[in-house]
Amino acid sequence: MSAPVILIADDDPAVLAALSARCRKIGFEVDTATNGLQMLLKARRKSPDLIIVDINMPKLDGLTASFHLLEPGGLPVDVIVVTGVTCEETLERCEAMGMFYACKCEQFWHHISRALTEIFPQMAEAIAEHTGPLIAGPDVLPIRPRVLVVDDDEQVGQFLASRLKKLGIEVLYAPNAARALRIAAGQYPSVVVTDYHMPEGDADFLIMRLRSSRSTAQIPVIVLSGWEIDEVTAKLLKRDILGYSGAIAIFKKSFDVQALFDTIQQYCTGESRPDAAV
Missing domain, CATH: 3.40.50.2300 (Response regulator)
Structure with missing residues (x-):
């Protein structure tokens, strides 16, 4: 045959x-x-x-x-x-x-x-x-680093996307947590960069849902906020969930752009990954 x-x-x-x-x-x-x-x-x-x-x-x-x-x-x-x-x-x-x-x-x-x-x-x-x-x-098969940007403000999403693309990073965009969860489950981004305050679920909700699914549990998450996040909220966002790390970093939206991109690149290149539960 x-x-x-x-x-x-x-x-x-x-x-x-x-x-x-x-x-x-x-x-x-x-x-x-x-x-x-x-x-x-x-x-x-x-x-x-x-x-x-x-x-x-x-x-x-x-x-x-x-x-x-x-x-x-x-x-x-x-x-x-x-x-x-x-x-x-x-x-x-x-x-x-x-x-x-x-x-x-x-x-x-x-x-x-x-x-x-x-x-x-x-x-x-x-x-x-x-x-x-x-x-x-x-x-x-080389896989380009892929970042999922989640923000209900489309202008912020476009700004981040344009800067990340200049670094050779593929960018996905979601306007809310629900859409972000569907995209993450199907496209396995290297990093998720999400706004803290959003309709239909804030960053804490998104992190909880990502960590509860085996396919998305290890995706690093960076949180952006329009104002200072207090210490209690920061600890809540960074806490371990089901044996996996919470947010790896939190930036105010008047952030140092280079510091944000350095953090993204660190995780895109695989230099550091959240520890999985044994």
Whole structure:
């Protein structure tokens, strides 16, 4: 029996190389494309068994290319859509079209392998032998540091986002704690920077909810406040919760920008992480 054919389309050469190497190790035959138009043409010419496609690509985005392939009378092919920025609307569109979805985060390979196992159950054993993240050997996948900014003041969020992007950091934004929890659970940010006073849950509420979930319990949290936080409140925010650290730092919004960014960079580069409960 011939090996299943996977067409991987991504304009990031590191991602393309990492996924291709891992899939070949498992036993798949792999073809690649570096833009949406090339993916569309190769898919129609070669009829792969699966397409793994990035959303943001030149010439034609991955979603549009996939919709063209899956329209009535198109190819009977499974599709895994991958992206570095999760959007609820995109998730809904993928689900409506029956496409799988994987976020480029620390759990990237977990998302991909779970979809591969469902699509190719006959290769489940081979897929299970490759459970580690794409971080070593020829299948190297660099993950950009990712910061989730939470603030009901959009201007503050835009200010922080613009400064963080200059440091090479990917920025996610949430206007409230509820949205922040959904984003954190799906995209695993390196650090959360949150306003203290917000409608629908303050910083203490957000920290409590993050620490109560295994998938988000270790994410460092930095708290910003429009005015001085008293000592009692500061201790409350920094207390251990379920064996995990509370806020790692508290800054007043008239903060020293460099001090805030130094703290963020320290945790983004992995120099320090909150201690997990044993």
